[in-house]
Amino acid sequence: MxxxxxxxxxxxxxxxxxxxxxxxxxxxxxxxxxxxxxxxxxxxxxxxxxxxxxxxxxxxxxxxxxxxxxxxxxxxxxxxxxxxxxxxxxxxxxxxxxxxxxxxxxxxxxxxxxxxxxxxxxxxxxxxxxxxxxxxxxxxxxxxxxxxxxxxxxxxxxxxxxxxxxxxxxxxxxRTRYELLIDGGLDARAYGDLVRITSGYYDRFGDELVAAAVAHELAHNILRHRERLDAMGADFGFASGFGRNVGLFRQTELQADILSVHLLARAGYPADLASRFWQHPVAKGMSGIFQSRSHPHWKDRLRVMQAEEAKIAAAGAVLPPAPFVAERDLPLTGEWKDLIPRD
Ligand SMILES: [Zn+2]
Incomplete structure (x- = not known):
């Protein structure tokens, strides 16, 4: 394709x-x-x-x-x-x-x-x-x-x-509609009940890895991040990389990363799909070029993914409870540092 x-x-x-x-x-x-x-x-x-x-x-x-x-x-x-x-x-x-x-x-x-x-x-x-x-x-x-x-x-x-x-x-x-935008750029977004992703993802990552990006966006929808960010008055524009917005966006990004590993596991995807996505050269590049300070660095995201994949692997046949789902009615706190595992 x-x-x-x-x-x-x-x-x-x-x-x-x-x-x-x-x-x-x-x-x-x-x-x-x-x-x-x-x-x-x-x-x-x-x-x-x-x-x-x-x-x-x-x-x-x-x-x-x-x-x-x-x-x-x-x-x-x-x-x-x-x-x-x-x-x-x-x-x-x-x-x-x-x-x-x-x-x-x-x-x-x-x-x-x-x-x-x-x-x-x-x-x-x-x-x-x-x-x-x-x-x-x-x-x-x-x-x-x-x-x-x-x-x-x-x-x-x-x-x-x-x-x-x-x-x-x-x-x-x-409840989520998936929309492919025929566009060579890299853009994936979650709008609450819509996930929109550009065909550029498929061009550069290949079909299999794109499922990790789609799972990340679905995780945003499951956790109602869009409306919770709106409720906090978060700024999605230029100011997303400044002040209080940074913590709010990083919290939602890392939560979506972590939950995405569970979504992929429950759907029977390969256990290392999410971490493979973040080891792809294009993903590393996205961290530098495309992503503002509102997004965590790819190295942190990779560590988060790998830690979560290890947890799921250790749990064996019974999948562990999906994190953050029980708190999706609560306001975001902007705390994100604790979501990154320490060595
Ligand atoms: Zn995201």
């Missing part, structure tokens, strides 16, 4: 939404690019589904885990919508981009390129704006996520001109 993604980057960025707002004319997407985008979206969707369902017990905000990855015509530039509609066989504005293997949607025989009429009574918003926007998708996914997490979901589809009705039996999942 890596080479293909890199290949499409220069071309596809202009075709996609959030990457280039207000661009006058989008470059035409071809079939290879569209399939590369699908493959990239599905790689993240599979990781997200695995982490969100395996860790549902740690989440108080749940959604039905169904395994359908949706896309909408609305997210593509107007110039490309005709090509996109044909290639993905859109019979409406919203369709199944892909299905997570082994998921409830696969068991219900829902397939990639089925068009969506409704999911649990939720219908796609048919408004197609003149600019590319993921609002339609975000709204639809949020409404589906608000359905009961473990009740059967009636799904109405269109496939090859025919209307189909199936029932999906979802599994509870942590």
């Amino acid at each position: 890596l080479i293909r993604i890199r290949l499409i980057l220069s071309l596809a960025v202009a075709c996609l939404v959030a990457a280039v707002p207000g661009i006058a004319r989008a470059q035409a997407l071809d079939a290879t690019m569209m399939e590369a985008i699908r493959e990239a979206d599905m790689t993240l969707a599979v990781t997200g589904f695995r982490l969100s369902t395996a860790n549902a017990a740690l989440c108080d905000r749940l959604e039905p885990g169904h395994g359908m990855q949706f896309h909408t015509l609305a997210q593509y530039a107007v110039d490309n919508r005709g090509l996109v509609a044909t290639h993905f066989a859109f019979a409406g504005t919203l369709a199944v981009e892909g299905i997570v293997p082994g998921s409830p949607a696969e068991r219900a025989d829902i397939r990639a390129d089925d068009s969506v009429v409704s999911v649990g009574g939720v219908r796609p918003d048919d408004a197609l704006s003149k600019t590319a926007s993921i609002d339609t998708l975000a709204k639809f996914v949020a409404a589906v996520a608000a359905l009961p997490p473990a009740q059967p979901i009636p799904v109405e589809l269109r496939r090859g001109g025919k209307r189909l009705s199936v029932i999906v039996y979802p599994v509870p999942a942590c």
Whole structure:
């Protein structure tokens, strides 16, 4: 996937939404690019589904885990919508981009390129704006996520001109939408119920290691860091590296690092995945170039990861309780030094 993604980057960025707002004319997407985008979206969707369902017990905000990855015509530039509609066989504005293997949607025989009429009574918003926007998708996914997490979901589809009705039996999942931004840079963020990561992560770290970054962002959501930082009046901008903000951000970063090791373990990922991520040359470089004083140094993060991996390994078959989850209703303290193990 890596080479293909890199290949499409220069071309596809202009075709996609959030990457280039207000661009006058989008470059035409071809079939290879569209399939590369699908493959990239599905790689993240599979990781997200695995982490969100395996860790549902740690989440108080749940959604039905169904395994359908949706896309909408609305997210593509107007110039490309005709090509996109044909290639993905859109019979409406919203369709199944892909299905997570082994998921409830696969068991219900829902397939990639089925068009969506409704999911649990939720219908796609048919408004197609003149600019590319993921609002339609975000709204639809949020409404589906608000359905009961473990009740059967009636799904109405269109496939090859025919209307189909199936029932999906979802599994509870942590409520988080995973969004891949086709962008060569390195940017991963958690917004409470959204994890957004750039395709640059896949280009530089490879598919396997990116799961560690995704787990870190999901940990932020599970621990409600965004809203707790907001509640403390933390400054996410330039001032994040100064004053009281430093402690608050470092506390949340280290907590997310530590919890991410547990999330990965519970989802059955290799035991050293998180520490391998931080030993990757690109991760080391991120510490210097991309990260302000608000983020701990990679050496500290690596030590934290390794210590947590050792704890989990020592616990054997029974996983230890996940840290910080019980305190997620309490205000942040800004204390972070004690989170780094001493030699
Ligand atoms: Zn973080």
